[in-house]
Amino acid sequence: MISNDHQKYLVSNYALPALSIVRGQGTKLWDSEGNEYLDFTSGIAVTNLGHNHPEWVRQLNKQSMILTHCSNLFSIPEQVRLAKRLVEKIGPGKVLFCNSGAEANEAMIKLARLSASHGKNGHRNEILVAENGFHGRTMGALSATASSKYRNGFDPLLPGFHFAPFNNLEAFVSLITEKTGAIMLESVQGEGGIHVADDAFLQGLEKICASRNILLLLDEVQAGIGRTGEFLGFQKSGVMPGAVAMAKGLGAGFPIGALWVGKPWENIFTPGTHGTTFGGSPLACSAAHSVLDIMEKENLVQAAKLKGNFLAAKLNELRVKFSNLDLEVRGRGLMLALAMRKEPAPLIKRMRDNGLLVVGAAGNTIRLLPPLNVKQDEIVQAIAIIEKSLKDQ
Template identity: 40%
Template sequence: MVGWIERAEKVLFQTYARFPLVFTKGEGARLWDDQGRCFLDLVAGLAVCNVGHCHPKVVRAIQEQSSKLLHVSNFYYNAPMVELAERLVSLSFADRVFFCNSGAEANEGAIKLARKFAKDRGKDSSFEIITMNGSFHGRTMATLTATAQEKYHKGFEPMVEGFRYVPFGDLDALKEAISPRTCAVMVEPIQGEGGVRLAPPGYLKGVRELCDKEGILLILDEVQTGMGRTGTLFAHESEGVTPHVMTLAKGIAGGIPMGVVLATEDVAMSLTPGTHASTFGGNPVAAAAANAVLEILIDDNLLEQMAPVARSLKQGLERIAEKYPELVVEVRGRGLMLGMELKEPCRPVVEGCMRRGVLVNCTVEKVLRLVPPLVITLEDVEEALQAIEAAMVEAYG
């Protein structure tokens, strides 16, 4: 019988450079492949499975909801969607939320919202959105344009009109770039795809102050940093800043597709009936899963429990960096969104870890990115650190 990989290579678009692994089962921080091999997963569906694979509460919520109602049009209401909206509003700066299906779709919504908000205030020529070099906001045409990394634009030109880029972390450059054409600034609190890059302390606060002074919106893309990933429910909480608009996706529904746009009352009201929509947005099964995720993060104290584990992983990486200064540039990140920048490409390290049963990710070629499920244990951390060190020594030592 021809295997899954051979069959996949014949019929799937060749958009991903996949590793030759077929996963069949997940539980907590572990995955099993079709050969029965077990892996410690520090990729977590790329910062998606924050509460762990197949968390019993998420599975139960999906099972119960799917036996009652799978889908209903947004012409009507459904209870899990309303409950989730209430929870998100009570846990954030936002007064209203809009549901969709992915990070890119949430960011599209935020971009449309910012343009419409400016138009509603008579600023007809204010449609430009400023984003940061190295950012990542999605792969649809507008979010791809918002993504200020040329490598992703190549071959898809012309890009969408109305985006402008400035260096991440540079308030003076941002100030300089804001003009009467600007309607919003869009920024990730920590750049994920850009290499787990943090802005200098006080940067987000400065961005918000500039936005307030200029009467433009601050959109925070928390698609990757949200849902507990950095140690607080949303990354901006630890910076003492709130945005006008925030986007979420990835971890929100425990592995079920969902995106959300959250906004303050006055901003949200710019999207009136008929101006924006998404067929599957607020789907009851996805919403039930997301309600369970929030219950695990908040009511079951996962956010508190993850702190010592996150500290131990970062300290362990720092010890490796100290031991091998010839191999490591630096360790950075917050909570369980950590990056170790290497001096050489990290693909051989990723492969070496995989041979040792540990899944890690590599971004911008030389940054080893660790975004494990938040349920990872101290023993898991030890196992991961041993694999990473051994793989690094094997590849470059």
């Protein structure tokens, strides 16, 4: 039940929720009335280890008794070690820490602007971004988000952003001007409805960026940290971007964001050009270390691929079985979607009433984002709930 105080004391920037969630364990969540749910939202691609993974909890407890925060006035060993681990996973370069996906994108946008102001790429400070993307709610990240649904009411946004259709290399190339200094997109559009960038599209962008000295900026906030069956979504295509924004699954429930900057741009930020009070605290970095440790130990990147294939196959069986509904299955790994002709809110409600939590996205899409360690029988259970909910249409 939602407390009456919810509307009284909370700013109404979210629709009034249907449930009040009070407890979690693994893939399960419980509401304030004791009802149990399978959580296929993972807090929107955050709790990739499920809720309260015992080793993650132990690590957070342990670090909180040693040191939680000390600011970036000082070198933080957990931060240095985490930056090294990320560089080893992504490529030569350096890392900047922050607290969220929007902040990681802000830092990425500032990198492009600062790089241009240094004359590094001929003072070209405009950014060409994919349509239908989502990069966050802060003013810079919002300026890089094309959809009027998010932008309306916040003018004037930052100038210097232009938009090109996702997965359309020709259109991107045709919109590059003498002012274009960076290209920015997600490898898998999440809020946009789970659209996967084609390998050839990303490879084409990489080539164009290399030949014209344009920074390729990839937003891996939702697709990253194992969710698509690669550590980062773009890695399947083998491209090497100029910078990568990460957050969400990196802390798996403890806020942390990170910007990886490739070698040619690694010294663009100099002392005083950017900063954050909380970014990369010992506690946040310790949570991220625990995530990486558990992912390695439990082979969760591979698990996302295998379980994702299983879930996608089961969803495709439903697509065939309910052919009258004109369903479409999209995505990769455990970043999957069921898209339909109709507005999906009533179906999402039926799934919830039947014990499965999923999250909507643009284009009449339901996102399925279970934790990477979801059990096979939980997937089977979720499919049975989806089937029952589709039948009740």
